[in-house]
Amino acid sequence: MNGIASLCAFCGSRLGADPLHAEQAARLGTLMAENGIRLVYGGGGVGLMGILADAVLKAGGYVIGVIPAFLQSLEVGKSGLSELIVVDSMHERKRRMFDLSDGFVVLPGGLGTLDETLEILTWRQLRLHDKPVIVVDIDGYWSMLDALINGVIEGGFADPYARRLFVRVGRVEEVLPALAREHLPDIGPRSDRI
Numbered sequence: 001m002n003g004i005a006s007l008c009a010f011c012g013s014r015l016g017a018d019p020l021h022a023e024q025a026a027r028l029g030t031l032m033a034e035n036g037i038r039l040v041y042g043g044g045g046v047g048l049m050g051i052l053a054d055a056v057l058k059a060g061g062y063v064i065g066v067i068p069a070f071l072q073s074l075e076v077g078k079s080g081l082s083e084l085i086v087v088d089s090m091h092e093r094k095r096r097m098f099d100l101s102d103g104f105v106v107l108p109g110g111l112g113t114l115d116e117t118l119e120i121l122t123w124r125q126l127r128l129h130d131k132p133v134i135v136v137d138i139d140g141y142w143s144m145l146d147a148l149i150n151g152v153i154e155g156g157f158a159d160p161y162a163r164r165l166f167v168r169v170g171r172v173e174e175v176l177p178a179l180a181r182e183h184l185p186d187i188g189p190r191s192d193r194i
Contacts, residue, residue, distance in 0.1 A: 007037050009105050011113055012047045028052060028055070028105070028136075029055025033060055034061075048108065064084075065081045066085045103131045106134070136169055
C-alpha cells in the first residue's frame, strides 16, 4: 500500500464523550494489525491511545510507543508494547514519531492531538515531508479543523493549497483505502530541519 508500513496515530489521552470514538479507535487498531501496518503513537495506556494500542496488540500487530519521561506517570505509560521509546522532551517525541512513520492518522482528541496535527501539517506545508495525513472526522468531530483552516485561508494567511495537506474521511474503515490512493512522497523527509 504505497509503502505504508508504519502509521503514526494522533489521538486523545481521554475517551471523550462519544462512545463511537473508542469503538472506532479499536476498529482502526484491528485493521492496522490485519494489514501488517505497525502503530507508532504517544506511548500512553489511557484514553483512545490505550484502546488503539491494545487493539493492535490483541490482533497480533506491532506497536511502538514514544513517550517523554515526565509523561510516563501522567499518561500512565503503556506496558507490554512491542517497543517503548522514552525521550527527553515533547519535541523529541514528535520528531521520533515522525521519523518512525510513513504516514499519519488523526482520531478525535484534545489540545495535544490538535498540536500534533497542526505541527505535522505545518511541516508538510514547509515541504519538510510529503507523508500522507488522514483525518478521521467521526460524526463531524474535526469540522472545527476545517473551519480553522478555511478561516486562515480566507484571512489571507495561507493559500488554498492548505486544504490539500490532509485527506478527511468519516470512518476508520476508509483510512487504508485513502492511504492506498495517496501518491508516494515526492520529497524525502527532512527531520534534520525540524
